[in-house]
Amino acid sequence: xxxxxxxxxxxxxxxxxxxxxxxxxxxxxxxxxxxxxxxxxxxxxxxxxxxxxxxxxxxxxxxxxxxxxxxxxxxxxxxxxxxxxxxxxxxxxxxxxxxxxxxxxxxxxxxxxxxxxxxxxxxxxxxxxxxxxxxxxxxxxxxxxxxxxxxxxxxxxxxxxxxxxxxxxxxxxxxxxxxxxxxxxxxxxxxxxxxxxxxxxxxxxxxxxxxxxxxxxxxxxxxxxxxxxxxxxxxxxxxxxxxxxxxxxxxxxxxxxxxxxxxxxxxxxxxxxxxxxxxxxxxxxxxxxxxxxxxxxxxxxxxxxxxxxxxxxxxxxxxxxxxxxxxxxxxxxxxxxxxxxxxxxxxxxxxxxxxxxxxxxxxxxxxxxxxxxxxxxxxxxxxxxxxxxxxxxxxxxxxxxxxxxxxxxxxxxxxxxxxxxxxxxxxxxxxxxxxxxxxxxxxxxxxxxxxxxxxxxxx
Numbered sequence: 001x002x003x004x005x006x007x008x009x010x011x012x013x014x015x016x017x018x019x020x021x022x023x024x025x026x027x028x029x030x031x032x033x034x035x036x037x038x039x040x041x042x043x044x045x046x047x048x049x050x051x052x053x054x055x056x057x058x059x060x061x062x063x064x065x066x067x068x069x070x071x072x073x074x075x076x077x078x079x080x081x082x083x084x085x086x087x088x089x090x091x092x093x094x095x096x097x098x099x100x101x102x103x104x105x106x107x108x109x110x111x112x113x114x115x116x117x118x119x120x121x122x123x124x125x126x127x128x129x130x131x132x133x134x135x136x137x138x139x140x141x142x143x144x145x146x147x148x149x150x151x152x153x154x155x156x157x158x159x160x161x162x163x164x165x166x167x168x169x170x171x172x173x174x175x176x177x178x179x180x181x182x183x184x185x186x187x188x189x190x191x192x193x194x195x196x197x198x199x200x201x202x203x204x205x206x207x208x209x210x211x212x213x214x215x216x217x218x219x220x221x222x223x224x225x226x227x228x229x230x231x232x233x234x235x236x237x238x239x240x241x242x243x244x245x246x247x248x249x250x251x252x253x254x255x256x257x258x259x260x261x262x263x264x265x266x267x268x269x270x271x272x273x274x275x276x277x278x279x280x281x282x283x284x285x286x287x288x289x290x291x292x293x294x295x296x297x298x299x300x301x302x303x304x305x306x307x308x309x310x311x312x313x314x315x316x317x318x319x320x321x322x323x324x325x326x327x328x329x330x331x332x333x334x335x336x337x338x339x340x341x342x343x344x345x346x347x348x349x350x351x352x353x354x355x356x357x358x359x360x361x362x363x364x365x366x367x368x369x370x371x372x373x374x375x376x377x378x379x380x381x382x383x384x385x386x387x388x389x390x391x392x393x394x395x396x397x398x399x400x401x402x403x404x405x406x407x408x409x410x411x412x413x414x415x416x417x418x419x420x421x422x423x424x425x426x427x428x429x430x431x432x433x434x435x436x437x438x439x440x441x442x443x444x445x446x447x448x449x450x451x452x453x454x455x456x457x458x459x
Contacts, residue, residue, distance in 0.1 A: 005200055005201075005209045005211045005293075005297040030042045030046075030048055031048075034049070034052060037052065037152050038152060040145070042145070043145075045141040045144050046141065047139075047141040047145035049145045049146050050142070050149075052075045053075065054134060054135065055146055055150065056073070056134045057073075057074035057075070057150050057153050058071065058072065058132075059071075059128045059131075060072075060107065061088065061090055061126060061128045062116060062120065063089055063090055063120070063124075063126050064120050066088075069089050069090065070085060072084055072085075075153075081160060082164060085165060090126050091126065092126070092166055092167040093166070094125055095124075095126070095171045095173065096161075096171060096172050097126070097127045097128070097172075097175060098130055098173070098174050099115055099116060099127065099128070099129045099130065099176075100154075100174065100175065100176040100177070100181075101129075101130070101131070101136070101176075102203055103136055103140065103179045104136060104137060104143075105177070105178070105180075106131060106133035107129040107130060107131030111248075111252075115175070115251070115254070115255045116129060118255050118259050122259075130150070130180070130183070132146065132150045135150065136179065143179060147182055147183050147186070151182070151184075151187040154187040155186075155188075155190035155191055158196070159192070162194070169194040169195060169196050170194070170196070170197045171197060172198075174187060174188055174196055175199075175254070176199075176202075177201075177202055177203045177251055178202075178203035178204075180203075181201025181202060181203055181204060182204075184199050185201060200254065202251070202253075203247060205218055210299055211298075211299075211301045211305065212305070213266075213293040213305050213307065214305070214306050215249075215250075215253060215266070215268075215293065215309050216274075216308060216355075217274030217278070217306070220246055221245065221246040221249040221355075222355065222371075223312065224245035224355075225336075225352070225356075252315065253266065253293065253294060253315055254294045256294070256314045256315050256316070257292070257296060259314070264315075264316040265292050265296065266296075266316055267290045267292060267307065268290055268293050268306060269282045269284070269285065269305060269306055270304070270306075271304075271306045274306055277306040277307075278308075278369050279367055280367065280369055280409070282306065283411050290305070308369045308370065308371040310351070311349070311352070314373060316371070317371050318371065318410075319369055319410070319412070320369070320379075320408050320409065321369055321409045321410075321411055322339065322367070322368055322369075322406070323365055323406065323408075324353065324365070324366045324367075324406050325364070325403070325405045325406070326360050326361065326362060326363060326366075326401065326402060327363070327402040327403060327404035328362055329362065329402065330361060330362045330363075330364075330398075330402045331361075331362070332360070333386070333388070333398045333400065333401045334357055334359050334388065334389045334393050334397040335357055335386055335387050335388040335389040335394070335397075336352065336354055336357055336386070336387045336389070337366065337384060337385070337387075338350050338352055338353060338385040338387065339382055340383040340385075341372065341376055341379055341382050341408070342380050342382065343376025343377040343379050343380055345376050346377075348373075348374055348376055349373075349374070350385065351370050351372055353368050353370060354366065354368055357389035357393065359393070360401055363404075379408055382406060382408060384406075386401040
């Protein structure tokens with residue numbers, strides 16, 4: 001049995017919820033059959049696959065030096081497939097990868113081309129992209145129904161490649177995002193006499209692989225809540241990244257693992273939950289080593305694994321455990337803390353300490369694992385920003401946050417790098433200047449900073 005690994009993110013779309021309400025309220029179950037593609041029940045979604053002539057699944061094959069060398073329509077017959085492949089540059093003795101997009105996406109998307117090129121740079125592969133864009137649109141329940149037909153088409157194509165062209169299934173790797181991950185799993189499971197070597201699926205929170213990875217807990221990803229981030233929801237990025245930034249991050253992480261050349265390793269750790277990992281208590285690797293998320297994943301590991309990533313490419317880097325304690329007399333503040341670390345080799349970008357707004361009160365501790373991409377050397381000081389939240393939860397709360405102490409340790413080994421105690425300082429949000437934030441530089445070894453305004457700098 002090959003390796004199956006998954007890593008997760010989540011998106012809630014109002015239209016999707018409305019579709020589900022429609023599905024469970026008005027539709028009736030039915031069955032539909034398509035020649036050699038078999039019969040399909042409408043199931044809980046009460047939708048049936050559309051006709052293959054509408055679905056129009058297409059496989060585009062590439063190899064080194066020959067991009068988009070083969071274009072095959074799944075609905076064509078095997079004679080047509082053979083003519084096209086026999087006259088191509090594909091070598092079926094090589095490992096072969098299939099990249100499958102998800103809901104509302106297309107195989108011509110930029111991320112698909114980038115992942116294809118990353119595979120071809122990484123090794124001597126055949127790479128097929130699976131395009132089912134016509135059948136992957138709203139309503140969601142229809143796309144789900146269509147995905148089962150696309151999976152059956154793909155399994156039949158794989159069996160054809162094995163039977164006619166000698167492609168060994170144990171040299172096949174299926175990579176899918178979102179509903180594409182479901183297609184990959186169903187296509188691999190539908191093979192009658194063999195198993196593919198590997199299935200990599202991402203875009204779901206449901207544990208379904210031999211090893212399941214949860215970067216940043218699998219939900220809100222670093223930078224996706226920040227409108228100033230290149231990945232933020234107001235950045236003008238395409239729909240997949242702008243509205244579903246966290247959902248699309250899985251694509252970026254997997255591609256980064258391909259492009260890293262072992263310089264960037266996404267080491268993940270076993271833990272009972274993301275909450276425990278985020279407290280910095282799951283830094284141990286079993287048997288002295290931890291699995292790598294993405295291309296380097298190994299079937300030697302089983303279970304759920306967690307890791308922290310940075311907000312910008314290549315997304316890996318150095319992880320720290322940061323603990324901030326509020327002061328006596330803090331009162332009630334509501335918002336997020338962001339941090340910049342300063343080191344002997346430079347400084348980090350602004351990094352989210354928490355990615356959701358938090359209620360701060362007197363004498364509380366807020367502790368998280370953060371990851372930064374840049375190597376800043378030894379940590380010298382830290383800068384904090386407080387961004388007051390909005391909405392009903394923010395009514396009546398303070399615009400500043402009083403900090404009593406902060407400590408920073410390396411995630412691995414808990415080596416304490418910076419600790420400041422016995423001071424009270426305010427990290428202020430200037431309501432009259434909503435795009436600017438005060439930060440407090442906290443140098444190593446400081447005992448008392450007080451509220452000296454000369455210590456505050458306007459970003």
